Amino acid sequence: MTQNAARLTLLQPALGTATAPAIGPIPAFLRHNVPVAARSTHAPGRRTEETGVAVRDAADEALRALMSGYQAGDRDAFERLYAELAPVLGRLLLRLTHDPGRVDDLLQETFLQVHRARHTYDPAFPVRPWAYAIARHVFLMDCRYRHRRGDLAACQPLDEAIRDKAPSHEEMLATRSELGHALSRLSRGTRESVVMHHLHGLSFREIARRLHTGGPALRARASRGMARMRDTLEDEGNGNEQKP
Amino acid sequence: MNRSPEGVRSQILADLSPVRPLPRPWRRGLAVYGAGAAIAAVVTVRFGVRPDASALGPGVLWGLSLLQALYGLLLVGVALRESIPGRRLSAGLAPGLLVAGLSVALLITLVTWTVHASDVPTGKLFYYWRICFEMPTIVGFVPLALTLLLAFRAYPTRPALVGALAGLGAGLVADGSWRTFCEVTAPSHVLSAHFASVVLLTVLGAVIATVWNRLR
Numbered sequence: 062m063t064q065n066a067a068r069l070t071l072l073q074p075a076l077g078t079a080t081a082p083a084i085g086p087i088p089a090f091l092r093h094n095v096p097v098a099a100r101s102t103h104a105p106g107r108r109t110e111e112t113g114v115a116v117r118d119a120a121d122e123a124l125r126a127l128m129s130g131y132q133a134g135d136r137d138a139f140e141r142l143y144a145e146l147a148p149v150l151g152r153l154l155l156r157l158t159h160d161p162g163r164v165d166d167l168l169q170e171t172f173l174q175v176h177r178a179r180h181t182y183d184p185a186f187p188v189r190p191w192a193y194a195i196a197r198h199v200f201l202m203d204c205r206y207r208h209r210r211g212d213l214a215a216c217q218p219l220d221e222a223i224r225d226k227a228p229s230h231e232e233m234l235a236t237r238s239e240l241g242h243a244l245s246r247l248s249r250g251t252r253e254s255v256v257m258h259h260l261h262g263l264s265f266r267e268i269a270r271r272l273h274t275g276g277p278a279l280r281a282r283a284s285r286g287m288a289r290m291r292d293t294l295e296d297e298g299n300g301n302e303q304k305p
Numbered sequence: 306m307n308r309s310p311e312g313v314r315s316q317i318l319a320d321l322s323p324v325r326p327l328p329r330p331w332r333r334g335l336a337v338y339g340a341g342a343a344i345a346a347v348v349t350v351r352f353g354v355r356p357d358a359s360a361l362g363p364g365v366l367w368g369l370s371l372l373q374a375l376y377g378l379l380l381v382g383v384a385l386r387e388s389i390p391g392r393r394l395s396a397g398l399a400p401g402l403l404v405a406g407l408s409v410a411l412l413i414t415l416v417t418w419t420v421h422a423s424d425v426p427t428g429k430l431f432y433y434w435r436i437c438f439e440m441p442t443i444v445g446f447v448p449l450a451l452t453l454l455l456a457f458r459a460y461p462t463r464p465a466l467v468g469a470l471a472g473l474g475a476g477l478v479a480d481g482s483w484r485t486f487c488e489v490t491a492p493s494h495v496l497s498a499h500f501a502s503v504v505l506l507t508v509l510g511a512v513i514a515t516v517w518n519r520l521r
Contacts, residue, residue: 134323143314169313176317178460180324181389194390198462 124188132179143172149189150196157200167203171196243290254279255286330385330392333455337381337475340448341374345482348444355488360421369413370481376409377477381452384470387463388456399466403507406473410480410503414495417484424491437487437498445472445479445506453510457517464518465511472510476503 124145130138150171154164174195182191244252253272257263258279265283269276327333358366383402386392394402425433452471461467480499489495 131321132324132326134321136318136321139317139321140314147310165310169310172313172317174460176320178390181327181459183326183329183389186391191389191391194393194462195460198390198460201462 121187121189125184128179128182128188129184132182132184146175146188146192147172150192153193153196154200157197163203167196167199170203171199174199239294240290243293246293247286247289251282251286251289254283255290258283259287327389327459330389331382333385333458334378334382334452336455337448337451338378340451341378341381341478341482344444344447344479345370345374345485348482348486352486355484355486357421357423357488357490361417362420365417365420366485369416370485372481373409373413373484374478374481376406377448377474377479377481380406380470380474380477381448384452384467384474385455385459387470388459388461388467390460390462393463394466399470403469403473406477407500407503410477410500411496413484414490414492414500418490418492418495421490423489425489425494433487433489433494434498437483437489437494438502441476441479441483441499441502442505444483445475445502446509447475448478449475449506449510449513453514453517456514457521461514461518464514468510468512468514469507470510471514472507473503475510476506479503479506 124142127138127142127145131142147168151164151168154167154171155161158164158167171192175192178195182188244255247255254268257268257271258265263271265276265279268274268279272279355361355366380402383394387394387399449472452475453468456467456471480503483499487499
């Protein structure tokens with residue numbers, strides 16, 4: 062594991078993620094086959110204070126329409142649904158397995174099961190809880206299979222896994238301070254984009270509405286900001302202090 | 306497993322036929338409700354009404370039987386709902402419904418015994434036990450099988466729970482009908498025969514659903 066990867070592992074709790082999975086090979090769903098928009102705007106559990114519900118409902122309506130299209134045999138609807146669901150299901154599976162190496166396989170199996178069970182989806186209900194239930198079921202089936210094969214560590218209880226892999230309190234404090242330092246090196250506009258999107262979970266559309274700026278510009282800023290923070294943390298990890 | 310994302314996507318795209326969404330659980334359960342009504346009608350017509358009907362009164366005889374059967378049908382609906390991904394019952398509700406179902410049967414037994422006490426005729430203990438254990442089990446297997454068929458047309462993620470709910474529901478429906486025929490109210494008979502049949506159907510439902518899920 063590189064120093065950068067180790068730091069990112071530590072950063073996840075500081076950024077509010079529930080668990081801190083070990084960073085191994087990057088799962089495919091986080092690589093290139095998924096549009097950025099699908100990765101960034103529909104994370105589960107994200108909620109804005111003022112308009113979160115409305116944003117969530119709009120996203121959910123879109124997913125319901127895609128799911129209905131998928132049930133009707135629409136190829137394009139399936140492709141778009143895949144792009145929308147793959148990142149969130151991947152994240153869920155990563156949280157469950159703590160093993161990026163298993164996520165790709167489980168994700169593909171989940172989509173096969175989603176396909177097999179697509180007639181059970183009721184358009185009157187949200188798509189995500191339905192898809193999560195299938196993903197969780199696939200994970201449990203995989204756990205049982207591995208358990209029978211003697212792989213007892215594959216599905217240890219969540220709290221044990223978190224305890225084993227979570228950083229210590231001191232590490233968390235150090236991470237928070239490093240994170241603050243890396244953030245302080247960004248320009249004000251970039252910092253706002255990073256904090257509002259990655260920390261507070263606002264969608265780019267919502268941030269654009271609040272800051273009266275264009276969505277694509279915000280997206281670029283946030284992406285640039287994250288890349289710069291990554292560089293800063295990596296440099297500091299290698300002992301190269303940057304000038305402000 | 307080791308499938309590639311592209312492989313899975315092409316596999317799904319190749320099989321992208323339109324599907325009709327399943328109707329709501331209560332509508333899917335219509336066949337089971339019909340079977341429940343048919344069972345009640347057949348038991349009443351074929352075996353007749355218990356001889357102590359007048360002593361019990363219509364409320365205790367028909368009212369409590371109907372209550373028990375309706376609770377059983379409610380459990381069937383819940384089982385069908387539970388078989389839809391994302392519609393699972395909360396952790397407390399699932400065992401609560403099962404315990405409440407068994408409690409309904411126990412309560413009805415006690416109320417009936419209190420209103421009119423009657424025991425098994427001397428020398429016919431085993432005969433009565435066998436009839437009152439076998440018949441509700443056999444009769445209850447019909448709604449159980451129907452419910453499981455419907456449940457597995459969906460995608461139950463907790464098959465044992467779905468099976469247990471279906472079994473208990475079917476058992477309550479069958480026993481609710483059977484108690485309009487059996488004139489014995491002694492708890493020793495009702496618990497060892499009628500109640501045992503309900504419990505057996507519950508366990509049977511859970512086991513069948515678990516095995517079915519593994520074979521899928």
